[in-house]
Amino acid sequence: MTGGSVGDVVTRYHTLQTPLHLESGAVLNDIVIAYEQYGCSPAHGNTILVCHALSGDAHAAGMHKGDKHPGWWDGVIGPGKALDTDRYCIIATNVIGGCKGSTGPAAINPDTKLPYGPDFPVITIRDMVAAQHTFLIEQEIHDLYAVVGGSMGGMQSLQWSVEYPGFARRIVVIAAAGYSTPMHIAFGAVGRAAIMTDPAWKGGRYSADEKPDRGLSLARMMAHITYLSDQSMHKKFGRRLQEKTEYGYGFETEFSVESYLKHQGRSFVQRFDPNSYLYITKAIDYYDLTKNGSLSEGLKETDAKFLILSVSTDWLYPPYLSEEIVMALNSIGKDVQYTEVMSGFGHDGFLLEDDQMNYLIGRFLTPLTVADIMIRDPPTIRGCATIRAAAATMIEREVNHLPVLHADGTLCGIVTSWDIAKAVAGEHTMLDEIMTKNVLSVSADATLRDAAKILDKYHISALPVVGQGKVVGMLTSEQLSHIAERR
Ligand SMILES: CC(=O)SCCNC(=O)CCNC(=O)[C@H](O)C(C)(C)COP(=O)(O)OP(=O)(O)OC[C@H]1O[C@@H](n2cnc3c(N)ncnc32)[C@H](O)[C@@H]1OP(=O)(O)O
Ligand SMILES: N[C@@H](CCO)C(=O)O
Numbered sequence: 158m159t160g161g162s163v164g165d166v167v168t169r170y171h172t173l174q175t176p177l178h179l180e181s182g183a184v185l186n187d188i189v190i191a192y193e194q195y196g197c198s199p200a201h202g203n204t205i206l207v208c209h210a211l212s213g214d215a216h217a218a219g220m221h222k223g224d225k226h227p228g229w230w231d232g233v234i235g236p237g238k239a240l241d242t243d244r245y246c247i248i249a250t251n252v253i254g255g256c257k258g259s260t261g262p263a264a265i266n267p268d269t270k271l272p273y274g275p276d277f278p279v280i281t282i283r284d285m286v287a288a289q290h291t292f293l294i295e296q297e298i299h300d301l302y303a304v305v306g307g308s309m310g311g312m313q314s315l316q317w318s319v320e321y322p323g324f325a326r327r328i329v330v331i332a333a334a335g336y337s338t339p340m341h342i343a344f345g346a347v348g349r350a351a352i353m354t355d356p357a358w359k360g361g362r363y364s365a366d367e368k369p370d371r372g373l374s375l376a377r378m379m380a381h382i383t384y385l386s387d388q389s390m391h392k393k394f395g396r397r398l399q400e401k402t403e404y405g406y407g408f409e410t411e412f413s414v415e416s417y418l419k420h421q422g423r424s425f426v427q428r429f430d431p432n433s434y435l436y437i438t439k440a441i442d443y444y445d446l447t448k449n450g451s452l453s454e455g456l457k458e459t460d461a462k463f464l465i466l467s468v469s470t471d472w473l474y475p476p477y478l479s480e481e482i483v484m485a486l487n488s489i490g491k492d493v494q495y496t497e498v499m500s501g502f503g504h505d506g507f508l509l510e511d512d513q514m515n516y517l518i519g520r521f522l523t524p525l526t527v528a529d530i531m532i533r534d535p536p537t538i539r540g541c542a543t544i545r546a547a548a549a550t551m552i553e554r555e556v557n558h559l560p561v562l563h564a565d566g567t568l569c570g571i572v573t574s575w576d577i578a579k580a581v582a583g584e585h586t587m588l589d590e591i592m593t594k595n596v597l598s599v600s601a602d603a604t605l606r607d608a609a610k611i612l613d614k615y616h617i618s619a620l621p622v623v624g625q626g627k628v629v630g631m632l633t634s635e636q637l638s639h640i641a642e643r644r
Contacts, residue, residue, distance in 0.1 A: 191258025196242025
């Protein structure tokens with residue numbers, strides 16, 4: 158997919174005026190939310206909130222001055238991309254508990270004037286979302302067009318739908334789950350143990366000069382394996398050695414994958430706070446949207462359209478976890494679409510498969526409407542005409558359906574070539590005798606999906622498109638099948 162860049166961007170900061178009552182019972186005051194905003198100005202119904210994964214931040218797109226990489230979802234956010242900045246206002250915030258500008262354990266505790274460290278209260282995904290909600294309200298944004306996120310971002314998207322039903326019209330959940338599994342918790346536990354057993358951790362009260370870097374690096378190395386796949390590791394590294402010493406195979410000689418993981422660990426300690434890692438992984442582990450053991454029960458109050466995406470080779474959040482969400486939503490009659498993205502990248506596929514993400518998310522957020530494919534200014538006929546005149550118009554204009562109009566141009570019926578055939582057999586003369594009078598119609602801004610549902614439900618093959626009382630177009634099942642074949 159082609160698309161432009163949002164260009165140079167800066168992170169902004171907002172201090173919440175409202176204290177945040179956390180799920181743990183603790184209260185946080187003066188919370189700072191780091192955020193970035195791209196595209197149109199926020200207006201009623203045009204704003205999309207993007208939620209990041211474990212180590213992400215508010216810098217989702219565009220370039221920060223001096224950086225060598227753009228924001229973490231630059232491939233999907235920008236003019237003409239799925240999160241189209243020509244159409245929408247895109248907002249990304251850093252979660253509370255994080256370390257990229259929003260209040261987290263490395264922030265200064267106003268009571269002690271020292272970093273919170275281990276005194277920072279336990280936070281949950283629900284708390285992260287509550288902070289985003291307060292932030293939006295204080296920015297005078299009272300509804301969202303969509304909430305979109307992958308991995309922990311997907312958990313936030315789902316939590317939004319449960320916590321604030323109706324606030325967001327569309328919810329996109331990628332490579333996520335309705336709850337953290339024992340395996341997620343197990344990986345989280347090992348990562349936390351790596352940090353907490355590093356002598357430099359010092360019960361969480363480490364100094365800026367001496368952080369538990371070894372522990373954090375180890376935690377990231379281990380976690381990063383879970384973001385890859387067997388297939389991607391074969392392809393990326395094989396059994397290659399990074400460099401062979403002149404002595405041949407020495408104990409120090411690194412495999413390519415070993416060197417890669419060390420690089421990931423080393424670069425992670427440059428950009429992430431160890432205590433934040435503990436708090437955020439704990440928030441992920443506590444995440445559980447089931448109620449009385451049922452995901453359907455937990456999602457009962459949601460009121461949005463859902464797009465759920467999984468990644469075929471993701472073994473951390475395997476497709477079955479997404480399918481559980483889909484089944485739960487289906488079982489309670491919610492509007493949900495699902496696709497398993499075919500990708501060899503594993504869990505991080507949601508950050509790498511830009512083309513598929515753009516196509517699937519773009520189609521969901523900005524679906525084709527009836528206006529995009531309808532026949533404009535279609536031939537019509539007056540209700541007082543003869544059947545012969547209708548047949549002649551159909552042959553001349555090569556159509557099988559004619560909307561029938563009153564003298565004032567408003568719709569009063571529809572006639573099809575099948576009606577004409579029946580009329581000949583029944584020896585009728587006037588159109589009024591054979592046309593369908595209870596004609597169904599659709600508006601030009603209806604989605605093709607909604608229009609297709611009407612055609613299917615009533616077993617009909619065409620719908621006049623009506624705007625301001627007048628017929629402005631015609632939509633047929635034939636056009637819909639052409640579109641389905643092309644997409
Ligand atoms: C919403 C969010 O989750 S935001 C957080 C997302 N970001 C992260 O997870 C940060 C870590 N980044 C990554 O894991 C990756 O960059 C991804 C998943 C985002 C993208 O993956 P890719 O484009 O395939 O990059 P890849 O995983 O190959 O990493 C490239 C880096 O590894 C280095 N590298 C690659 N192979 C090796 C090797 N054998 N030995 C040492 N270093 C290596 C590259 O030099 C490059 O370094 P740089 O980032 O310092 O420039
Ligand atoms: N690699 C991503 C995905 C984790 O789910 C991150 O570190 O945030």
